[in-house]
Amino acid sequence: MGSNPHPWHQLVPWILQPIRPPPPRICGSPGGPPITGPRIKLRDGRHLAYKEHGVSKELARYKVVLVHGFGSSRHEAEIATAEAVQELGIYFVSFDRPGYGESDPDPKRSFRSLALDIEELADQLELRSKFYVIGFSMGGQVVWGCLKYISHRVAGAALVCPVINYWWPGFPSNLSTEAYYQQLPQDQWALRVAHYTPWLTYWWNTQKLFPSSSVISGRPKLSRRDLEIISKLADRQSQTEYVTQQGEFESFHRDMIVGFGKVEFDPMDLKNPFADAEGSVHLWHGDEDGLVPVVLQRYIAEKLPWIRYHEIPNAGHLLVLDNKEAILKELFTV
Template identity: 70%
Template sequence: MAGVNRKISAASARAHTRKSKQNTSFHFPSGMFRKILVVMLMGLLAWAYQAIQPSPPKICGSPDGPPVTAPRIKLRDGRHLAYKEHGVPKDKAKYRIVFVHGFDSCRHDALRLSPEMVEELGIYLVSFDRAGYGESDPNLKRTLKSTALDIEDLADQLELGPKFYVIGYSMGGQIVWTCLKYIPHRLAGAVLISPVINYWWPGFPDNVSREGYNQQLSRDQWAVRVAHYAPWLTYWWNTQKWFPSSSVIARHPDVFSPQDKELLPKLLGRKQYEAQIKQQGNFATLHLDMIVGFGKWEFDPMDLENPFPSNEGSVHLWHGDQDWVVPVTPQRYIAKKLPWIHYHELPGAGHMIPAADGSGDLIVKALLLGEH
């Protein structure tokens, strides 16, 4: 009997040992659990930080960067600006124009003018790569004012004279507002073609900005909202794969109006230089355009005064009523708010006004000769 009891006691001990092991196999001391949570949180934060950090730009002319092939000037802050000259020689020109390219473009995307008109009127036009685009050095501290000063530097170093004309398209059109603010004394006239709107300009009544904002594709509403409220997430938002990013960056077909789609074949020539446009990186070009363009501005364009009170020059705004990239509603309000601007609304036109046959001549004649 004693032997039986010893066997039962031994079996009970083994069972208790197994039960104790089962009870302790998934138990961590509270201190260890906290350490694991901290490590996991630090890993998640490190991943998130890396995800939102853009890659450094590949600067043209640097050992690992693209080559420099265009003529360039050195700006007041030491950066280089690449440019391209068009038309008659500037020393023989009657009119000197600086053209500001748009989003995802470069100096090669200048306004198209007929050779006959260029020769007849004596037009010299210079286009340039905005900071970070093409072969111009990036400016990671880009501001509203900096591009206007870049334009002034370019005009001075190319000896365009005390006054010159400026024409900007799309995002370049938005930059013309900054020229009217910061260097109006240098302008002989200005043109904004399909200029990008900042829906947070305080001069817009809520109903106007809301209507224009809501006319965008849903994915573009989110893209500009991120650029405005969380600029530090702009790079991540437009590179992640979880949500649709900017349709303009993605070149989604839904952003093109019927007329824009008809004009797309005219842009096939861009394939020759398209690889150069963003060769220094998307952040220094597209993403900074969004951060600055849709960020908080230190001035409201609707507070600007007429830079030509004696009609010694003129300002023109051209927009298509079927523009699906930049809705027309806010432009109409600006035209009413600033009656000194000559507003031209083109029925049936989309965003790609400069690509339409004869549009460049029409725009320039209105600027230089007052023809409508």
């Protein structure tokens, strides 16, 4: 009579699961994805892919840098399709954040480096001394970095459902803990790994024993309105392939490490960059956002009264698709 294998045999594949991510497939390198659009060369030799939308730069009254969210790219600039774009005379430039799409990965990526990338993009495209920034979700979190490191270049900013870091010290511990446990259990674990053991982030999100990040696995906690919006969108599989074509580590996983890892600065320590009232900062959030708890955005708005806070009832994480006109018109009204 045969015996069942010892349980440790079942653990061997898990133990041997690679911890180090594979090297990225750099665009334009032998065997790497092709380069299909314009790119600039940055100060450190990396390339940043970008896309222009709206009215021409020469005719524009307002020039805006768009910062895409998690799992998105320069191609998904939904706000640039708003009817108000032509009426207001808005020029947009979106770009693939490092490691996404056709922008080279940045193993030293940080909030500061992302802000400097945006500043350099604006300079090379000659967007004047000041420009607007709009960021969505994880891109909204990046906008905090712009307000920290290049506020002298920002004419105005909109953070749309910006991702927060539960470890920002400005949050009362009871509030951040309450919000943290509103997340799906699998996301609580994924965030713990990204924060406390970032070197295990790739392993955690590719191993098969435990559920990984719900966003990466395509099963996030969404509101009813978000599900309605997604049901009307075209198939986005090809877009996902473009987003991660250089590898999931330098796109998705690096996002988690930067966004939820070591705290580089606390947004609640920021000073009003528009004390002269020549610009404004707006924060938009839905009260049914299942990915970013609204209680934390309310607290930020309370701590930073110079932020114009817009809470949309019955809206989820994709509220930009229902509020494009309002977001733009509020941003350009000082």
